[in-house]
Amino acid sequence: MHPTREAIIAIIAEEARIDEEKLNPEATLASLGIASLDVVSVLFAIEDKFGVDIPQEEIASTETLGQFIDVILARVSAA
């Protein structure tokens, strides 16, 4: 199952409890207030929904929201 970018953004909004319109891809996770626990929650939700386990190390180097989404999309699409 290949999710859209919008579907991933919706999951991030839900898990981090941030309005979708505030989720600017250029912004850093830190500036959006997305903490490491929120990142973990997003990865759990992705695994529950798409059956794809994304190791936390893989997103450790992502700084912006856009990069974070790219890593998730790449892993889920490759599955």
Place this chain on the structure above:
Amino acid sequence: MSRRVAVTGMGCVSGLGRNVAETWRRIVAGDGAIRDFALPRGDGTSAVTTRGPAAPVDHIDTTRIDARFDPRTLGKLDPLVNFAVVAATEAVEQASLFGHPVLDNRTAVLLGCGSGGNATFEVGYRRLFEHGLDKAHPQTIPTGMISAPASRIAMLFGIHGPAMVLASACASSAHAIGEAMHMIRAGRVDAAIAGGSEACLTLGSWIAWSSLGAMAADTCRPFSIDRQGLVLGEGAAVFVLEEWEYAVARGATILGELAGYGASSDAAHITAPDRAGIERAIRAAHGDAGLPFDTPALISSHGTGTRLNDATEAEALRAVYGEALAADTVIATKSAHGHLIGASGALEFLLGLVALRERQAPPVLNHLGPDPACDVPLALAPRAIDHDWLVSNSFAFGGLNAVLIGRRV
């Protein structure tokens, strides 16, 4: 005279409604919340479901909490906590207590819950047992722990006094309200946020309840012939309790008095009710309130709709009140909102207090005809009442009984 306890705020969530006004409007009109309910089995992709009657919470109104609290502060909540926070916010708003200095360190939080965050734990179990995964979400424990409702309410309202969750199965919130009353009487606090919450309509919890053999296949018919058993509901009911003079001095509107509490343990059987234990709790509550047995009262029965509970409760009521029972009015609101397990006692005490204020008894629903073993004066249709007193019964599995007494003001 010792310190008296006033009710100055009430809030609730159940299958009947999103707040007290909506819940009362439906129950007094005889509009019950029990309906056909289904939950998907397995991974949710097949058409296989578990079906039966239940009173689920279909709508929850988070407007109040969204207006008060940042969603980032609230975090993700199990329904158990969500119900409790929504009901507590309604109660605290009604009491006009937001930001009041009494919350800081002269207020207790005492809630009753029968089980914890079933939904949260079941998501974790699915990962482990169904999908063969090896990790659970790091927030599984803090989100699902049975004490989470007390912690969240304390955090949101800035309450630094004693806060805890108390468990006694189906009597949990009645015990919590009664013990909170004693904390106020004893002078440990001047106010309490007290009540209960339960979110037990998850697949695992529902099937476990069903396998007890105590559940009805049709609906909940308290004290009726051909009653089959109980029906599960879910939700929360929360009160603001205050020391009487404190409430008067700050100009609070007093909605009723919490006048008495009696508790007992059957020490007999892990599921069967025991007449002696029930009687002991009712008598203790009357003694605590100084209420004579022959004063006409609205009796909010435990009334689960099981063969054994209702017959035993009726027997106990006849034994305690004798001939005077005829002047009482017995209601059984589980016929409308189902059995909220840990939250039942609080919701029933709340509806009983509203009934005293509105001078209306909500009808016992789904009654097919009298059972000689359950000969008590039931309100089978909405009925005008003139009682000043409420006796609200909760009798839990494992023989843990709690009876609350309320007074109309």
